[in-house]
Amino acid sequence: MKPNLFLFLLVSIMGSGGLLPETSQAANRTCTGSLGSITVDNLSVANGQTCYLNGTTVKGNLFVGANATLIASGLKLSGNLQARSAAQVSVTFFSTIDGNVEVQRSRSVNISAAKVDGNLMFIANTGAVSALGSHIEGNVEAVQNSGGVLIRNNRIEGNLICKGNRPTPTGNDNAVEGNKEGQCDRL
Numbered sequence: 441m442k443p444n445l446f447l448f449l450l451v452s453i454m455g456s457g458g459l460l461p462e463t464s465q466a467a468n469r470t471c472t473g474s475l476g477s478i479t480v481d482n483l484s485v486a487n488g489q490t491c492y493l494n495g496t497t498v499k500g501n502l503f504v505g506a507n508a509t510l511i512a513s514g515l516k517l518s519g520n521l522q523a524r525s526a527a528q529v530s531v532t533f534f535s536t537i538d539g540n541v542e543v544q545r546s547r548s549v550n551i552s553a554a555k556v557d558g559n560l561m562f563i564a565n566t567g568a569v570s571a572l573g574s575h576i577e578g579n580v581e582a583v584q585n586s587g588g589v590l591i592r593n594n595r596i597e598g599n600l601i602c603k604g605n606r607p608t609p610t611g612n613d614n615a616v617e618g619n620k621e622g623q624c625d626r627l
Contacts, residue, residue, distance in 0.1 A: 482519075485510050485526075501539070504529055504546075520558070523549075540578070543569075547587070559598070562589065582609055582624070591627050600624045 468482045471491035482500035485491040485508040493512040501519035504510045504526040513533035520539035523529045526546040531537070531554050540558035543549045547567035551560060551574055559578035562569045567587040571580060571594055579598035582589045582605055589602065589609035596616045602609045602624035611627045614620075620627060 579618070585609075591624065600627065602627075 468484065469480045470484050470486050472486065472489045474492035474494065475496045477495040479497040479499065483498045484503040485505055487505040488507045490509040493515050495514040497516040499518050502517055502521045504523035506525040507527050509528040510530065512531045512535055515531060515535035517537045521537055521541045523543045523546050528548040529543050529546060530550040532550065532552045535554040537554065537556045541551065541556055542561045543565060544563045546565050549562060549565055549569045552572040554574045556574065556576045560571060560576045560580045562582045562585055564584045565587060569582065569585050569587065570590040573593045575595045577597045580591065580596050580600050582602040584604040586606055588607055589605050591609055591611035591614060593613045596614060599618035599621060600614060600616045601621045603622040605623055608623045609627065614627050
């Protein structure tokens with residue numbers, strides 16, 4: 441192969457991002473304390489820690505660990521929010537989440553005045569669970585929660601499904617485009 445042709449091919453491949461390996465990776469950040477109007481990649485709240493987010497943008501996913509607390513307002517999350525055995529998860533004041541929200545086996549959960557492009561799932565939580573004045577493009581599912589579930593004044597483009605909750609979920613004024621099923625058939 442002629443040297444000029446080889447150099448041309450090498451520059452073309454490198455410039456296109458083709459056959460050469462990627463050198464950058466999404467950085468993971470752990471929140472303890474508070475973050476304001478900054479942009480981060482993936483974010484986690486470590487076990488037992490508290491994180492306050494105010495106008496923070498997360499380009500990846502957000503994970504809340506065991507006995508951890510997340511208080512977020514004006515959050516912009518490109519990925520999913522997952523919490524397992526968290527002490528508290530509160531997402532409010534015009535936060536937007538492009539993925540799903542899944543909160544399992546946690547205590548207090550509050551999603552208020554937020555927009556969720558995916559599904560909103562509350563599973564086996566032991567404290568008060570609420571979805572208030574929010575827009576959910578997917579389904580809302582409340583399954584086997586034991587601290588009370590309040591679902592009020594939401595716009596839900598998918599289905600509203602509730603089963604196995606004790607006490608039975610309460611709420612009203614939900615605009616549901618799909619079906620209302622199980623314990624939430626009258627909400």
